[in-house]
Amino acid sequence: MAKAKTNTEDYLRMYRQMMRIRTFEDNANQLYLSAKMPGLTHMYSGEEAVAVGICEALTDDDRITSTHRGHGHCVAKGANFKEMFCELLGKEEGYCRGKGGSMHIADQSHGNLGANAIVGGSMGIATGSALRAKLLGKDDVTVCFFGDGATAQGLLYEVMNMAALWNLPVIYACENNGYSEYTKTEEIAAGSITARAEAFGIEAFKVDGQDVLAVNELTQKLVARCRKGEGPFFIELETYRYHGHHVGDINREYYRSKDEEKDWKENRDPIIRFRSYLVAEGIATEDEIEAMNAEIEKDATEAVAYAEAAKYPDVSEVDMHVYAD
Amino acid sequence: MREITLSQAVNEAIAEEMRRDPTVFLLGEDVAEAGTPFKVLSGLVEEFGTERVIDTPIAEPGFMGIAVGAAMTGSRPIVDLMFGDFIFLIMDQLCNQAAKTHYMSGGKLNVPLVLRTNMGATRRSAAQHSQSLHALVSHIPGLKVAMPSSAYEAKGLMKTAIRDNNPVVIFEDKLMYQDKAPVPEEEYLIPFGEANVKREGSDITLIATSSMVQVAEKAAAILSNEGIEAEVIDPRTIVPLDEATLIKSVKKTSRAIVIDEGHQSYGVTSEIASRLNEKAFYHLDTPVVRMGAMDVPIPFSPALEDITVPTPDRVVEMARKLCSGEMIHAA
Ligand SMILES: Cc1ncc(C[n+]2csc(CCOP(=O)(O)OP(=O)(O)O)c2C)c(N)n1
Ligand SMILES: [Mg+2]
Numbered sequence: 001m002a003k004a005k006t007n008t009e010d011y012l013r014m015y016r017q018m019m020r021i022r023t024f025e026d027n028a029n030q031l032y033l034s035a036k037m038p039g040l041t042h043m044y045s046g047e048e049a050v051a052v053g054i055c056e057a058l059t060d061d062d063r064i065t066s067t068h069r070g071h072g073h074c075v076a077k078g079a080n081f082k083e084m085f086c087e088l089l090g091k092e093e094g095y096c097r098g099k100g101g102s103m104h105i106a107d108q109s110h111g112n113l114g115a116n117a118i119v120g121g122s123m124g125i126a127t128g129s130a131l132r133a134k135l136l137g138k139d140d141v142t143v144c145f146f147g148d149g150a151t152a153q154g155l156l157y158e159v160m161n162m163a164a165l166w167n168l169p170v171i172y173a174c175e176n177n178g179y180s181e182y183t184k185t186e187e188i189a190a191g192s193i194t195a196r197a198e199a200f201g202i203e204a205f206k207v208d209g210q211d212v213l214a215v216n217e218l219t220q221k222l223v224a225r226c227r228k229g230e231g232p233f234f235i236e237l238e239t240y241r242y243h244g245h246h247v248g249d250i251n252r253e254y255y256r257s258k259d260e261e262k263d264w265k266e267n268r269d270p271i272i273r274f275r276s277y278l279v280a281e282g283i284a285t286e287d288e289i290e291a292m293n294a295e296i297e298k299d300a301t302e303a304v305a306y307a308e309a310a311k312y313p314d315v316s317e318v319d320m321h322v323y324a325d
Numbered sequence: 326m327r328e329i330t331l332s333q334a335v336n337e338a339i340a341e342e343m344r345r346d347p348t349v350f351l352l353g354e355d356v357a358e359a360g361t362p363f364k365v366l367s368g369l370v371e372e373f374g375t376e377r378v379i380d381t382p383i384a385e386p387g388f389m390g391i392a393v394g395a396a397m398t399g400s401r402p403i404v405d406l407m408f409g410d411f412i413f414l415i416m417d418q419l420c421n422q423a424a425k426t427h428y429m430s431g432g433k434l435n436v437p438l439v440l441r442t443n444m445g446a447t448r449r450s451a452a453q454h455s456q457s458l459h460a461l462v463s464h465i466p467g468l469k470v471a472m473p474s475s476a477y478e479a480k481g482l483m484k485t486a487i488r489d490n491n492p493v494v495i496f497e498d499k500l501m502y503q504d505k506a507p508v509p510e511e512e513y514l515i516p517f518g519e520a521n522v523k524r525e526g527s528d529i530t531l532i533a534t535s536s537m538v539q540v541a542e543k544a545a546a547i548l549s550n551e552g553i554e555a556e557v558i559d560p561r562t563i564v565p566l567d568e569a570t571l572i573k574s575v576k577k578t579s580r581a582i583v584i585d586e587g588h589q590s591y592g593v594t595s596e597i598a599s600r601l602n603e604k605a606f607y608h609l610d611t612p613v614v615r616m617g618a619m620d621v622p623i624p625f626s627p628a629l630e631d632i633t634v635p636t637p638d639r640v641v642e643m644a645r646k647l648c649s650g651e652m653i654h655a656a
Contacts, residue, residue, distance in 0.1 A: 038449035038625070038626075038627050039448065039449030039450055039451070039625070040449075040450075090449075090625055090626030090627055090628060090629075091626070096625075097626075098624070098625060098626030098628070098629065099451075099452075099622075099624045099625055099626065099629070100451060100452075100625055101449070101451045101625030101626070103450075103451050103453070103454070103625075104451055104452070104453075104625070116453075117410075117450075117451060117452075117453035117454055118410075118411070118414075118453055119383045120383070121453075149382070149383045150383060152382030152383045152384040152387075153383060153384060154384065154386060154387065180382070180383060181354065181355050181359070181362070182355050182358065182359035183354075183355060183358075183359070183380055187380065188380075188381075188382035188383070189382065254358060254359075255358060255359065312626055312627070312628030312629075313626055313628055313629060315628065315629065315632055317629060318619065318621055318624060318629045318632055318633065319619065319620075319621050322620070322621050322622070
């Protein structure tokens with residue numbers, strides 16, 4: 001595996017964050033299966049190294065924009081389970097007071113500007129955040145997460161053009177998980193994805209999105225260069241989603257084989273890979289890792305129980321927040 | 326008569342028209358093998374092939390524009406827009422291009438396309454997947470707008486839309502896809518601009534669109550037990566609007582509530598209410614009341630979402646007030 005983040009604590013934190021995402025999603029899926037969660041949700045499981053590798057290269061001042069598959073970004077950027085589960089269940093103590101739900105989850109205190117239910121909907125927002133940084137003379141960086149499917153949106157090309165013209169501190173992070181809903185990426189994306197960014201003179205990189213250290217190493221470099229005014233950049237991260245497009249997408253063999261899913265889960269899992277690395281390098285023992293997993297599981301179980309018991313917003317909140325004061 | 330779901334009705338209408346007219350084709354996201362996320366179009370790609378059932382990338386303005394061009398030059402495209410909320414992405418192609426081309430060309434170019442999309446809240450899908458945006462497009466001259474209230478209407482209106490020489494937008498309520506209704510085996514079309522009187526009554530007129538027709542019918546049943554006879558009318562298309570049927574009913578009942586799932590302000594309810602005021606003013610005993618969705622983005626939390634849309638109980642309550650003379654001025 002590639003090397004990034006320099007000390008033991010950083011490595012353990014990266015492992016913990018990936019495991020927290022996986023655990024969060026397992027619990028969210030369970031809530032759906034037991035009919036406790038309103039609506040549908042899109043699982044991030046399998047893509048943990050992307051969000052964590054990138055967000056571990058950022059500070060709380062750096063911003064991200066997220067997608068419909070946004071729980072992973074939210075956790076990786078520092079959110080708490082309690083407020084996240086409350087949001088998923090539409091409770092008052094959720095990050096958005098129950099108004100947003102899974103597809104709009106956001107946590108401004110850590111720089112997460114929010115998930116977005118419009119594919120590509122956050123590309124302008126991320127680029128605007130970067131323009132603000134430049135105009136106000138701040139050195140923060142904005143990362144725009146989006147999927148391979150979202151590269152079909154014309155907005156991306158409009159904003160990349162402006163970001164390149166104006167040297168904005170933004171990193172476009174394309175999470176290529178091979179599918180756009182029920183369609184393979186090669187059926188919806190002509191030519192090369194990175195070449196599209198290069199056409200605007202934006203330096204573009206392709207990285208193994210299942211290797212958290214590789215993702216982190218690259219992002220650290222690009223963030224540092226963005227802070228020096230050398231942005232924007234584009235990264236295509238090769239990754240895979242373990243679940244269906246959303247939690248209700250159970251019978252999916254017509255578009256994706258079980259063998260393919262098995263191969264990614266067994267041979268390329270970002271958490272298993274990183275765990276073996278930590279043990280092999282003597283950074284953590286199996287026991288220490290098991291203890292960490294148990295602690296995360298406990299945190300999730302408690303947060304779910306808390307959220308289930310929590311209050312719904314009072315009906316008087318329905319017309320609050322339509323306009324700012 | 327056999328009963329089929331609204332989803333099957335749409336599917337049948339499209340299949341029949343594609344068999345009848347080789348210039349009809351479908352395009353949109355995941356319309357082929359996946360048959361759309363709501364499985365409405367399942368089976369069509371098997372019959373008509375990927376040449377006529379075309380999966381597109383997630384590029385709504387692009388494929389909408391392509392449909393406009395194809396329609397102007399001899400095809401009859403059906404554009405599938407997965408969620409009504411995405412209409413904001415295609416507004417230029419729909420409203421500046423498709424809607425105006427016939428007029429701007431002095432009647433020389435036609436844009437015979439159908440945009441099929443959906444509407445409707447209470448699916449816990451939050452603010453960007455729950456909107457009912459039909460009023461927005463109804464504001465634009467050149468577009469026709471249909472709102473089927475059952476499988477029967479869904480089939481008849483879709484077939485008419487495909488044969489129409491104008492751009493037609495059809496809004497299906499996504500909570501109604503599995504609702505069944507009697508649908509004849511034989512071919513039929515439902516002409517645009519012909520309202521359907523679902524239930525006759527003499528005390529109050531309930532004008533309702535799409536899923537709100539069910540809400541109005543439920544309210545009418547409750548009111549009937551209390552001795553209030555409501556007439557329920559489904560306009561079926563809001564552009565063109567069958568004003569005559571609505572006015573005739575209101576002249577008979579002298580009271581009306583207009584129920585629609587779009588936001589209440591500047592919406593379909595406002596439009597219909599003001600036409601009744603203009604054309605039946607001296608026959609009215611009470612103000613025409615609008616009942617639309619609250620003027621808020623649709624919230625995710627079930628505790629909040631459910632109060633944003635009209636319900637039978639709220640319609641009953643309002644009808645009672647109007648019929649008892651308690652409400653002379655709308656609150
Ligand atoms: C503008 C828009 N079009 C379509 C959709 C429906 N939709 C939601 S997710 C999705 C696929 C997105 O694929 P990708 O960008 O690759 O992200 P992934 O789901 O793979 O993470 C689609 C078509 C949407 N939400 N917004
Ligand atoms: Mg994808």
